[in-house]
Every structure is written in structure tokens, then in C-alpha cells.
Amino acid sequence: xxxxxxxxxxxxxxxxxxxxxxxxxxxxxxxxxxxxxxxxxxxxxxxxxxxxxxxxxxxxxxxxxxxxxxxxxxxxxxxxxxxxxxxxxxxxxxxxxxxxxxxxxxxxxxxxxxxxxxxxxxxxxxxxxxxxxxxxxxxxxxxxxxxxxxxxxxxxxxxxxxxxxxxxxxxxxxxxxxxxxxxxxxxxxxxxxxxxxxxxxxxxxxxxxxxxxxxxxxxxxxxxxxxxxxxxxxxxxxx
Amino acid sequence: xxxxxxxxxxxxxxxxxxxxxxxxxxxxxxxxxxxxxxxxxxxxxxxxxxxxxxxxxxxxxxxxxxxxxxxxxxxxxxxxxxxxxxxxxxxxxxxxxxxxxxxxxxxxxxxxxxxxxxxxxxxxxxxxxxxxxxxxxxxxxxxxxxxxxxxxxxxxxxxxxxxxxxxxxxxxxxxxxxxxxxxxxxxxxxxxxxxxxxxxxxxxxxxxxxxxxxxxxxxxxxxxxxxxxxxxxxxxxxx
DNA sequence: TAGTGGTCTAGACCACGGG
DNA sequence: CCGTGGTCTAGACCACTAT
Numbered sequence: 001x002x003x004x005x006x007x008x009x010x011x012x013x014x015x016x017x018x019x020x021x022x023x024x025x026x027x028x029x030x031x032x033x034x035x036x037x038x039x040x041x042x043x044x045x046x047x048x049x050x051x052x053x054x055x056x057x058x059x060x061x062x063x064x065x066x067x068x069x070x071x072x073x074x075x076x077x078x079x080x081x082x083x084x085x086x087x088x089x090x091x092x093x094x095x096x097x098x099x100x101x102x103x104x105x106x107x108x109x110x111x112x113x114x115x116x117x118x119x120x121x122x123x124x125x126x127x128x129x130x131x132x133x134x135x136x137x138x139x140x141x142x143x144x145x146x147x148x149x150x151x152x153x154x155x156x157x158x159x160x161x162x163x164x165x166x167x168x169x170x171x172x173x174x175x176x177x178x179x180x181x182x183x184x185x186x187x188x189x190x191x192x193x194x195x196x197x198x199x200x201x202x203x204x205x206x207x208x209x210x211x212x213x214x215x216x217x218x219x220x221x222x223x224x225x226x227x228x229x230x231x232x233x234x235x236x237x238x239x
Numbered sequence: 240x241x242x243x244x245x246x247x248x249x250x251x252x253x254x255x256x257x258x259x260x261x262x263x264x265x266x267x268x269x270x271x272x273x274x275x276x277x278x279x280x281x282x283x284x285x286x287x288x289x290x291x292x293x294x295x296x297x298x299x300x301x302x303x304x305x306x307x308x309x310x311x312x313x314x315x316x317x318x319x320x321x322x323x324x325x326x327x328x329x330x331x332x333x334x335x336x337x338x339x340x341x342x343x344x345x346x347x348x349x350x351x352x353x354x355x356x357x358x359x360x361x362x363x364x365x366x367x368x369x370x371x372x373x374x375x376x377x378x379x380x381x382x383x384x385x386x387x388x389x390x391x392x393x394x395x396x397x398x399x400x401x402x403x404x405x406x407x408x409x410x411x412x413x414x415x416x417x418x419x420x421x422x423x424x425x426x427x428x429x430x431x432x433x434x435x436x437x438x439x440x441x442x443x444x445x446x447x448x449x450x451x452x453x454x455x456x457x458x459x460x461x462x463x464x465x466x467x468x469x470x471x472x473x474x475x476x477x478x
Numbered sequence: 479t480a481g482t483g484g485t486c487t488a489g490a491c492c493a494c495g496g497g
Numbered sequence: 498c499c500g501t502g503g504t505c506t507a508g509a510c511c512a513c514t515a516t
Binding site for chain 2: 484485487488493494495
């Protein structure tokens with residue numbers, strides 16, 4: 001037996017998606033839905049809350065609930081560490097640490113990262129090999145102040161992304177995706193030609209406003225892509 | 240006065256983010272939290288539901304609730320139509336329709352799109368100019384069966400993305416982001432060199448399993464990027 | 479001021495799943 | 498079996514805001 005609040009959710013969602021109720025239209029008051037479905041107001045409220053999360057409805061005190069204005073195109077992308085993605089796709093994955101050194105953060109980089117010059121960092125360069133082919137260069141900075149255990153970690157057993165995930169829960173992440181030309185160093189490492197298009201992912205992670213890590217991952221354009229599917233119903237109801 | 244369920248949410252979130260409670264650790268039973276906070280079980284449940292959505296907690300019947308395993312790096316990216324993005328960034332935006340013709344979908348393309356050959360489509364090519372510079376080529380297919388009004392729409396007033404959003408609520412979207420080399424046609428339109436790196440976004444949209452549109456948008460690599468910030472607390476609590 | 483949603487209670491029964 | 502979470506009730510008071 002399907003829960004009542006899911007039935008309410010689906011009914012209203014269908015009305016909106018079919019165009020039967022248009023943006024700006026008023027949705028029945030909670031009290032009316034209580035009567036229609038013969039349930040309590042909490043149950044109606046749970047359905048409406050899910051519809052708000054789904055982005056289909058806006059609720060306003062005193063005035064009522066309405067079909068939301070058409071939304072921007074928002075998508076959820078899983079931006080995984082390369083090893084996990086490769087394993088899921090059924091490929092073998094390994095990594096090589098190219099550089100590993102402890103430095104202090106210079107003023108220029110500190111400004112870029114919105115951090116403080118002079119703090120100790122671990123700088124790591126790492127090559128990822130998937131299915132026998134070089135698939136990504138990872139250039140990473142880890143703030144030793146936030147992650148002291150990184151000082152003695154070799155990253156041979158698990159690549160930095162995976163190791164960090166197991167060490168530090170993160171509370172905020174920022175991503176940028178760009179297309180760039182391979183510079184000479186990158187081309188040499190990835191065994192591609194200089195100037196070839198590359199997909200460039202930058203990720204900066206914080207734990208409670210303390211920066212954890214900054215990483216720039218460069219993929220050959222012909223060997224990698226990001227994909228995201230947005231199934232709004234599922235995400236709103238966790239089904 | 241902050242709602243109780245938000246206080247509970249924040250307290251547990253802090254325990255997890257600080258590392259005080261580690262992945263796999265058991266969270267107090269709902270009954271215990273009811274005692275701790277002197278509130279009803281529904282209130283506790285609301286907080287825990289939000290923590291599940293946030294990805295910090297998993298709940299299991301009979302066994303209890305636990306700190307979730309470290310999550311993959313999931314981010315929410317706003318993939319907006321170019322006009323909206325440009326306006327938000329404070330730039331002037333205009334578009335030119337390069338091609339607009341009604342066709343039937345060929346078998347090869349139909350297979351690519353997981354659609355049916357022979358259906359009527361509207362094919363549109365469109366150039367986006369932001370801040371006076373060509374910033375994107377848009378190559379789009381609209382299924383006239385799903386969106387019959389497109390047959391007579393000129394797309395002069397509003398670019399296709401914006402017009403579609405106002406016409407058709409979508410229920411599923413799939414995105415792919417790649418880096419590619421500019422081919423000759425694209426390079427000419429965008430006034431860049433052939434082979435220059437380009438950021439390529441593919442979006443396919445459905446309304447209740449009926450395909451609405453397929454679009455491929457190509458940006459010069461040096462004039463566009465995607466950015467996403469994930470503030471999990473805000474998204475889970477809608478604050 | 480009055481109508482609407484926002485939150486909350488103090489219970490209840492049920493479904494699931496480990497022992 | 499029985500402890501846990503999943504859902505639900507029939508109310509209640511409060512906060513906000515359009516009028």
C-alpha cells in the first residue's frame with residue numbers, strides 16, 4: 001500500500017507536469033486537501049514539502065500554495081573520484097604519485113584559493129591510469145593544518161581523493177568545469193598532443209569554513225566526460 | 240526562535256562533521272532523542288529525514304540509524320540557459336537564429352536519441368552573443384509531437400531554451416559535459432580557430448517519458464565554464 | 479484582523495528484519 | 498519474537514502577511 005503523502009505528491013505532480021495546472025495557479029488549500037484525501041494536515045504538509053523540494057510548488061503564508069514558475073535547469077552531477085568511476089564502469093584503475101612535497105602557500109596562490117599565505121600545504125601530482133590509458137592528471141593541494149594526518153600519508157594504497165574522503169567529512173564543495181588546451185607538461189604526461197582539448201575539473205572543499213583541499217584534474221577530451229541524470233521525483237521522495 | 244527539528248539537525252550534523260561521530264557509528268534511537276530534546280517523535284523524525292537527504296545518515300528498521308559512509312562527491316550544478324546566465328552576470332545577451340526547418344527524424348539520429356525514426360522534428364541552429372562576443376552555438380531538435388506549438392514559433396523574441404521552459408514542464412533531464420575540438424563550421428561561427436578547445440554540453444529532456452528536446456551547446460573554452468557550489472545544509476533544510 | 483502555512487504534540491498501528 | 502523506523506491522526510498554537 002502506497003503511503004498517502006506519496007499519492008498526494010504524485011497526483012499534484014501529474015497535474016503540473018501535464019500542464020493541467022499552469023505556473024502561478026493556486027493549489028488547493030491544505031485544509032481542502034485534508035478533506036479531499038480524508039487524511040490529517042501533517043500528511044498533506046509532508047507531500048507539499050516534497051513538492052517544494054522538487055521545485056514544483058511554492059508556499060506562501062496567508063495567500064496559499066502555487067505552481068512554481070518554470071525552473072532553471074538544475075542537475076545533480078556525481079563528480080566521483082576517478083578510481084570509483086572506473087570501477088563502476090568495469091575498468092581497471094591504478095595511479096602513480098608523480099610529486100609529493102610539503103611547502104608553504106605563496107601569496108599569489110593564497111589569493112586564488114581565498115586562503116592565507118604562509119600556511120603549510122602538501123602538494124601532490126598524480127597520474128591516473130584507467131584501462132591501461134592515462135586518463136587524468138591530478139594536481140592537488142592539501143592544507144596540513146586541516147588534515148594533519150596527510151603529512152605522513154604516502155597515498156600509495158589509496159589515491160588522494162579516496163584517502164581524503166575517508167579522513168575528512170566535508171561540509172561545502174565548489175566545482176568548476178572548463179575546457180582547456182593541453183600545455184606541454186600535461187600533454188607529455190597524458191601522452192597526447194600539445195593543444196589537444198582537455199576537460200578540466202577544479203574542486204575546492206571545506207570543512208566548516210576551513211579549507212581542506214584544492215584540486216585540478218585534467219582529462220584528455222576524448223577519454224572522459226561528465227554525465228548527470230535528474231530524476232526529480234526520486235530525489236524529492238528518496239524512493 | 241529556531242525550530243526544534245533544525246536544532247536537532249544541526250547538532251547531529253556538527254557531531255558528524257567534526258568527526259566526533261565516525262562513519263558507521265550508531266546514532267541515538269529516535270526514542271532517546273525524544274527524551275533528550277523533550278519533543279515528540281515526529282519532530283525527531285523530521286530532523287533525521289533531513290539528515291538522510293543531506294546524505295549524512297542512513298536509517299534502518301530494527302537496527303537503528305547510523306552515520307553514513309563517506310559520500311561520493313555529488314554536486315548540484317545550475318545549467319541555465321545562456322541568456323539567464325548572462326543576465327545574472329551583468330552582461331548583455333542576444334541570439335541569432337541560423338537555421339530553422341521541419342524534418343523527420345532519420346534512423347541514425349533516432350537511435351542516438353533513443354527515439355523513433357520518422358517522427359516530425361524542428362531543427363534549430365542558433366548563435367548566442369554575450370557581451371558582444373559569440374559565446375555559444377546551439378544545435379537543437381524539438382519533437383513536434385510533444386511540443387506542437389513549436390511548429391509556428393519563430394524564437395525571435397525568446398531563445399529556444401527559454402521559450403521551451405515556459406511551454407513544457409519537464410520531468411527528467413540528462414546532461415553530458417565534454418571537451419571537444421572546434422570543427423570547421425563551429426570555428427567559423429564562433430570566430431575561433433579550428434581545433435580550439437570547446438566545452439560541449441548535451442542536454443536531453445523528457446516530459447513523462449516523451450522526449451521534449453535534444454540540444455548540443457558548444458562554447459569556446461576560454462569564454463565559458465560551469466560552476467557549482469554545494470551547500471548541503473541549505474539544500475536539505477531549504478533555508 | 480483573518481486566513482494561510484509552519485511547527486508541534488502525544489499518542490497509535492504497521493512493516494521490516496535481526497536473533 | 499520484538500525493537501526499530503515509517504507512517505499517520507486530530508487536534509493545537511504561532512507567525513506571517515494581504516487586506
